[in-house]
Amino acid sequence: MADITNTTHANRARSASENPVKRFFRATEIDTRLLGMVGAMLIIWIGFNILSGGLFLTPRNLWNLSVQTASVAVMATGMVLVIVTRNIDLSVGSILGFVGMIMGVLQAELLPQLLGFNHPATWMITLLAGLLLGAGIGALHGAIIAFLSVPSFIVTLGGLLVWRGATWFVTSGRTVAPMDATFRLMGGGTEGSIGATASWIVGVIACIAIVATIANSRKQRKRFGFPLRPMWAEYFLTTVGCALVLGAIAVVNSYPWPVAIARRYADANGIAWPEGGLFIPHGIAIPVLIAIVVGIVMTFISTRLRFGRYVFALGGNPEAAELAGIKTRWVTVKIFALMGMLCAIAAAISTARLNAATNAQGELDELYTIAAAVIGGTSLAGGMGTIAGAMLGALVMQSLQSGMVLVGIDTPFQRIVVGMVLVVAVWLDTVYRARAK
Incomplete structure (x- = not known):
């Protein structure tokens, strides 16, 4: 009892000796890294608003920004789990393009012949087919990584090339349009709100x-x-x-x-x-609602379910996880299958927003998705990451891209900026982990 009393007095004395800022963060338990990212995003917003003559911080641009962020934010939630387990997925953009093209062909060419145009079941069949296809592709990648011991970098780099090429072969390079009227609601717009x-x-x-x-x-x-x-x-x-x-x-x-x-x-x-x-x-735009729901579900999976605990255990110490009886190979397969399903959801949002399936769909999305996860605090060393951080990272990345477009910066320079931001984010993660030891 005396020890407890002494400890309590010691804690009070320590709190009293701390400056007000430290006491505030200790009391509220706010993640300082997340807060820092919010501060950086506000600086980006204010800076681009000044440079664009007040156009950035308008309801119109912020609404469009939220819609543009949705597809990458959805994929970033899955990329967190992939990176937490010390893997990487370079194929997400190509999977998005391939699944988007398959969904486009289904609703624009195949299903109308069977069910008629704008049949109520068209969008449901299309979305279900896309989810199954995405999960299948992801599971295939995961199985090769887990059971054939091929590094995820190589498997998904191969997937990036294979699925991008397969996208072209589906229609021999044609753009497929228009999409089903109900399906288009997932892309936002006036009716999709x-x-x-x-x-x-x-x-x-x-x-x-x-x-x-x-x-x-x-x-x-x-x-x-x-x-x-x-x-x-x-x-x-x-x-x-x-x-x-x-x-x-x-x-x-x-x-x-x-x-x-x-x-x-x-x-x-x-x-x-x-x-x-x-x-x-x-x-609120429907794609933004979809992204929010996906974020909530993924947070629940990663923090409340046994599978989520297995993922972080695998990322923290793979050998210990295996010795603890976790079926690490199957966990890896499930993570990549889940990543594939999230790519399918992002493909639905992207295809609906464009009202077309194109061969260029999803190009460089793997860069933005990985950058969003890393900027959001996911450690490339594994074992650390949050869904909310990744979604906020996606918003930061899209804010940079949207702001540069408003200011009139050329596309090549936009890519230079994104690449530099990714390198800086990884460097900051390294510094943070070094100080945390």
Whole structure:
């Protein structure tokens, strides 16, 4: 009892001797690396907003930025698990292109002959076929890596070339269009958004989920005797989380439909056109909702399921994981199969957004996906990474690309910047791990 009392007094004395900033971060348990990335993103946003004459931080550009980020963010969630296990997947862009082309051919050429155009089942069959194909390709890569002991770098580099070539052979280089009307909703746009009311409902549900998560975390800590955060820290995290969610909803609801589309909508529904025009908010885009749902599911898989624990155990120490009875080969196969399914979801978003399947689809997406995961804090040494960090990394990468386009920077220089950012991110990861030892 005396030891516990002495320890408590020691902790209080240490807290009192710390500066306010350290006490704040210790109390709130905010990830400083994640916070640093948020700060870097804000600097990027403000910088590009100044250089573009105020165009970057407009509701229109931020809405488009969220849609453009969705497909890479989806793949980045899977890349986290791949890199955590000390592997790499260079084929994700080519898998996206190949699966996207197969889905395009299915809904534009094959299924209409069997079911008719715009049949209600067309988009479901197409998406299911894409998911199965993506999972199959990923499982094939994983099996070669796990059971034939071929390095993942070589297997997926071969996959990058094979599936990119296969994409061309599916249609002999043709672009396939248009896509099914319901399928196109997954790409965003005016119709592919949920509107203002539904967006506010989603925002309220998200705030309730934040409150419930923080309350449940406190309950579990108390149950198992873990240290509790101060109540002011709990209130601070809840307030900031809800404010960010509701602020994002306000931004997407500030972006109205284009005048021509709004006028057609008014004419079709017998709405009198007001003098100042008709303001119809876009709301949250469907691909953004898909990315958020994927992020939540992947976070649950990586932090709450046994499979997630196996993944991090494999990445932390492969030999110990094998000795502990984990079937490491099958874990590897499942990780790459999951990566393939996420590539299929990204392919659906990309194909729907373009309203076409093209041979150039997904080119260099492997670079952006790996960069997003690494910038988000996933260590190339394995054993460390977060889904939220990778998705934020995807937003940072897309912010760079979008900002450079607005400023008028040429594509070759854009690639130079992305390459430099990736190298710096890996260097920072090395420095961080060295200091953590």
